Amino acid sequence: MLLGVSETLRRYLAGAIPTLSVEVGAITDLTDEAPAEALMLVLYEVEDVSELRAAPARLAPVAQEPVGLRLQYLVTARGQGAGDLQESLSLVLDAFHEHPVFTGADLDPTIADRVDRLTIQLRSASLEDLRNLWSAFGAGMRLSLYYEVNAQPPP
Secondary structure (H helix, E strand, O other), rough: OHHHHHHHHHHHHHHHHOOOOOEEHHHHHHHEEEEEEEEEEEEEEEEEOOOOOOOOOOOOOOOOOOEEEEEEEEEEOOOOHHHHHHHHHHHHHHHHHOOOOEEHHOOOOOOOOOOOOEEEEEEEEEEOHHHHHHHHOOOOOOOOOOEEEEOOOOO
């Protein structure tokens, strides 16, 4: 399911910003100084926000139950100078500001039956929180955007 959410966002950004390559990256990619210019969409936190169920746990579910998730992403670019990086991130800001909700055909087919809608919202953090985050990644801090994505299950 996580990759389906990431692919939904990646595909949207690739269509909204056709001049840049958009990749789903991993935290380990943040230390990579590859020369290829690309926007990187990195999932770094997952939180289950489903309502607590009173039913007992099942050992072997027949079907996957929908789940509500709160996902934390960062978007940065590699292989770009400071000016180009700021321009690329400005394009991301504009793209997600214009389209903050994903439903139906916007969703990757792998999650269409488990997610009713995705909402994306820009988040900010204190400098200390960012320093701690990047230290945990084992990478030098770089200019990035931080988004919270809520995956809401079907009603």
